Structures are given as C-alpha cells and as structure tokens.
Amino acid sequence: MIHESSSPTQKISSTKEYFDSLKWLSSTVELKIEDRPEVQGYVVRDKGQNMALELPYLYLRDSCLCDSCRHPVTKQRLLDTFSIPSDIRPRSWQLLPDGLALRWNDDHTSHYSREWFQARHKSLDASKIWPQRFRRWYDPGTNLNPPSVAYNSVMTTEDGLRDYLNLIAEYGFCFVDSCPVNPEATQRLLERIAFIRLTHYGGFFDFTSDLSLKDTAYTDIALDPHNDNTYFSDPAGLQMLHLLSHVDGRGGLSTLVDGFKVADVLRHQSELDFETLINTTVCGHASGNSDIGSIMPVSRTEAVINLVELGQHSSQEKSTYYNRIRWNNSDRVAWSANKTSDEIQRWYAAAKVFNSLVNDPRFLWQFQLQPGRPLIFDNWRMLHGRTSFTGGRRMAGGYINMDDAVAKWKQLNLDHAQILQSL
C-alpha cells in the first residue's frame, strides 16, 4: 500500500486522472466564434464554457498549418511571420463541424481544427504535469512499496517503457528489477529512454572512490542529500545509479528525499523562508578538474526552489508549479554580489530550515542499493545522497536531459496527432 501523506498544499493527482482530463481534448466540443474587430481577433468558446480564447488575427494567420506555412514533415514554420501585413484580417470565415475556415485579406486560406482550438486551451505542456501533477510521497515510516518495473519488460515492450516513465513522473523515482549486473545492460536501459547526456564526467559513468574525476562523488565520504548539476544552467533531468558491486567494506547507504514535498512543508511552515529560497539566487560550481576550469551556470539566476507559472490564456487562472529544486550545499558558490548582509543572513536562516526538513526522518528515506536493481530519479525534484563507506564500491549510471525524457514520455502516452495539434 502506498502511503499518501497529504500536505496542506499538496494536490495528489495520478496518471489516470491526468489522462482522464485529456479526454476533453479529443471530445467533440461545439465551438462558438465571435469576430471582435475592435480587438482585431476572435473569441472562441465551446458550448460547455470550458474554453474562452482571445485569438488575434495576426496570431491566427501566423499559426496557419497549411503546407506552405508549415513544413509538412518537420512542422517548422515556413511562413515569414514579419511579412504578414499589419492590417491582416479575414475577408470571410465559416464555422464548420470540424473547425474554422478563414479566407484572409491577403488571399490566403487557413483551416483550424476543433482540436487545435482545444489544444490552445488545455495545453499538453508537460512542464505542468511531469514534475508536479503526479506527485506522490512515501512516508519512510510506513511499509514502503517503492515503484519498480522489470528490466525485460522495459527493454522489450512499449508498455514496460511507458510504465517506467509514468512511475518516474508520478513518484519521482523508480527501480528496475532483474537488470543484468554489468555496465552494458545499465547503459542499454538508460538509452531505452533517450541518449545519455554528455558532461565533463563523460556520458555513461562507471565510477568508484579513486578521485579519477575531481568530485567528492569519486571518494568514500558521505554526500548529504542533494540535486546534481547545480553548476549547469540546464541540470540533468534524470539520473541513474546502479550499484554494480561493493566488496570488503560497509556503508554506502543511499538516501532519497522528495524536494517538492519538503518545499510544500516549508511553504506551510514558513512563507518567509519559502519565499526567500525562491527569490534569493544561488548556484553551484564544479571546479575540481583543472583541465576543464570552473563550471557555473552562466545565467546565475537560479534559486533553491524554482517555480513555473502556467496560465494558458487570460480565460484561465495562472497555476504555479514546482519546476525544480536545486539544492547542493557542498557545491554551492559563496556568493554575495549585490546582496546586503541582511539578505545573505536571511538566506542562511531559510536554508537552515530547508536543510533540517531535508534530513528529517519524515522525508528522508535511507536504503541500500542492490546490484541488479538500478535506481533512476528525477534530478529536478528528488534529492539523493549516500552515507560514507569503506571497501571497493563500483557504481554505474548516467544522466538524461529532462526535455528528452519528457518527449519520450509524451510519445509513449499521447497520440502523435494530438501532440501535433499543440504545436
């Protein structure tokens, strides 16, 4: 039984609930269209009053999907947006059972399907659903039942791969059972999702505590719960860790924390601390490898808690979702530029509370990775770490870009025509 602890602001939803909500996208809604020359556009509603889109003529002309305006195969825009006359407007329009036909005053004709309008309203924007909507939280105190799938199922069936990605989206992590205990099978498992992200650590990684690369991951010391890649503008979306062996030694327990759950608890506990970790920028660095120099996010605009605001159209209230958590106190740069002493001390106070929650037994799950049972987790949400260890410990794994993981998730869960309607 999965223990779903509810937090004050936590909206538990599920894969099924999400796909049920998508059914509206392909349902046959009856459109109502009002031509509003005073706003140089149309208001498009459905009879069920779910949708009220304000679409300027310019936007509609620019969004024409015919083969001369969009490449028929790549769906890239061929139309020169900025050659559209500023007085573009329809010469005539006709509401058809399957959508809207427009004849423009530049003599072009366009057709917008009913589903196209519906996709404007309920976006398939995966950033709304991947990290946030499927959130679940395990209470380490209860009889834990972590999500897992079978290696052969993932490797040989689309259903298996779909289940794997859905579980990662829903819970933030997933194990794979009966994976051959070797780097080759581990690499194949990663590449079943998408190509492996190349970094200064290489692509597929197979590492031990030999400081072969100059990062404490390549030692035997403890690593507090953290997100990887706080030194990249675009941190890896997924990370896999497969313990291949641990000989002549002890320790090396793994830890996992749901950063969204901790952020929820912090928000409920102290709005001030929550806001501080959203608004005060910090970043990480990776500087140990002299041949690479010091890597830091060039934008320097990241904070520990990063939100994304999604409101598709004025007719919809804006929704705020967690985009990602970036927490790595070991890699953090000692910044102070353009911050007052009060701001810096305020951040430390908030970070102290966040850190205590991260290490709180209510949220920190400690377990032993097993050879043959690789773990993959959403590095934008889950914090991971390990206890110190002795002996020879060999770990394999790799990173996958978030955009590539989510694209595969969409390909497996949504029909292609539906995805094309949302471009």
Ligand SMILES: C[N+](C)(C)CCCC[C@H](N)C(=O)O
């Ligand atoms: C996973 N692998 C061992 C290849 C690299 C580990 C990178 C660790 C780094 N301090 C970070 O937090 O990103």
Ligand SMILES: O=C(O)CCC(=O)C(=O)O
């Ligand atoms: O060695 C481990 O168990 C985890 C290492 C780690 O945290 C990392 O590579 O980011």
